[in-house]
Amino acid sequence: xxxTTAPLAELAKEARMGGEGTESTRREVRRIDLSDFAARKRxxxxxxxxxxxxxxxxQVVNHGIAQSQIDGAFAAAERFFALPDDVKAQWPLRRxxxxxxxxxxxxxxxxxxxxxxxxxxxxxxxxxxxxxxxLPGFKQEVLAFERECWxxxxxxxxxxxxxLGFAEDFFDKAHDPxxxxxxxxxxxxxxxxxxxxxxxxxxxxxxAGAHTDYDSLTLLFQKKGQxxxxxxxGKEMExxxxxSVEPDEGVITCNIGDMLMRWSDDVLPSNFHxxxxxxxxxxxxxxxxxxxxxxxxxxxxxxxxxxxxxxxxGGDYLRERITANFAKY
Numbered sequence: 001x002x003x004t005t006a007p008l009a010e011l012a013k014e015a016r017m018g019g020e021g022t023e024s025t026r027r028e029v030r031r032i033d034l035s036d037f038a039a040r041k042r043x044x045x046x047x048x049x050x051x052x053x054x055x056x057x058x059q060v061v062n063h064g065i066a067q068s069q070i071d072g073a074f075a076a077a078e079r080f081f082a083l084p085d086d087v088k089a090q091w092p093l094r095r096x097x098x099x100x101x102x103x104x105x106x107x108x109x110x111x112x113x114x115x116x117x118x119x120x121x122x123x124x125x126x127x128x129x130x131x132x133x134x135l136p137g138f139k140q141e142v143l144a145f146e147r148e149c150w151x152x153x154x155x156x157x158x159x160x161x162x163x164l165g166f167a168e169d170f171f172d173k174a175h176d177p178x179x180x181x182x183x184x185x186x187x188x189x190x191x192x193x194x195x196x197x198x199x200x201x202x203x204x205x206x207x208a209g210a211h212t213d214y215d216s217l218t219l220l221f222q223k224k225g226q227x228x229x230x231x232x233x234g235k236e237m238e239x240x241x242x243x244s245v246e247p248d249e250g251v252i253t254c255n256i257g258d259m260l261m262r263w264s265d266d267v268l269p270s271n272f273h274x275x276x277x278x279x280x281x282x283x284x285x286x287x288x289x290x291x292x293x294x295x296x297x298x299x300x301x302x303x304x305x306x307x308x309x310x311x312x313x314g315g316d317y318l319r320e321r322i323t324a325n326f327a328k329y
Contacts (some may be wrong), residue, residue, distance in 0.1 A: 033061055166304060181298030189289045214322075216294045220291050222253065226247060299314070
């Protein structure tokens with residue numbers, strides 16, 4: 001099998017998406033109930049497939065991750081980001097693991113995102129964990145949450161595997177946490193609070209510039225009252241009509257990533273989203289979110305049933321995308 005090393009088309013598409021665009025309330029991001037999953041799997045799979053094919057985004061409820069565990073993960077993130085920068089700098093970002101601040105420059109904006117993040121990619125965390133003295137219980141809580149996210153991600157991906165004609169455990173094997181090539185990542189995000197008017201009126205400044213995700217599937221946890229997420233289905237790409245997705249307790253916002261778009265021969269769209277800065281009269285404080293990226297293992301080969309694109313390994317794919325976003329990493 002020949003593995004592609006050609007430049008990725010996804011990068012050229014992303015570079016076109018830095019404008020303000022307009023906002024629309026006419027689009028629905030569907031909520032899908034995952035309760036009684038085993039008995040309702042075929043029904044749930046059809047609902048997920050329909051929503052994903054339509055706009056690439058959907059939300060899930062009754063997903064099985066306890067709210068207390070989500071709240072604990074947010075509290076852990078806030079404890080981490082409250083540490084002084086010179087302490088967090090002990091754990092610098094390398095190979096998609098560790099801490100960075102204002103280091104992500106999107107191809108769409110060419111300006112730094114107004115945030116810091118701490119990324120947990122389990123096999124790559126040597127030397128990147130805070131000690132028990134610095135953050136008691138942090139590692140244990142974060143790893144437990146990471147595994148819950150992986151389990152939910154694989155449950156959802158098994159529905160897409162079935163619809164694509166793959167074995168239902170196909171994506172479990174391609175994202176196997178027992179492999180040293182495991183690349184799925186839990187990303188803790190802290191968007192900086194702003195003063196009234198400090199960022200408004202400055203074109204090209206975003207909490208997170210327009211982008212698609214590199215992965216197979218993203219699970220995004222948001223805190224109620226801390227909005228700003230906007231989504232853009234591909235059919236509105238030229239007109240850039242953005243729709244806001246407000247946070248709600250117990251709701252996980254999901255989106256198809258570029259890896260799964262390739263695996264589906266473009267049947268499932270990986271569409272744009274961004275986090276805008278707050279406007280006058282809105283909440284101006286810090287914004288926290290947690291994103292779990294189901295990313296194919298380094299050794300996994302991404303190739304759709306129809307072979308629309310040349311095969312590429314998960315490791316090569318992720319390296320190209322990270323290089324385009326984090327020039328110094």
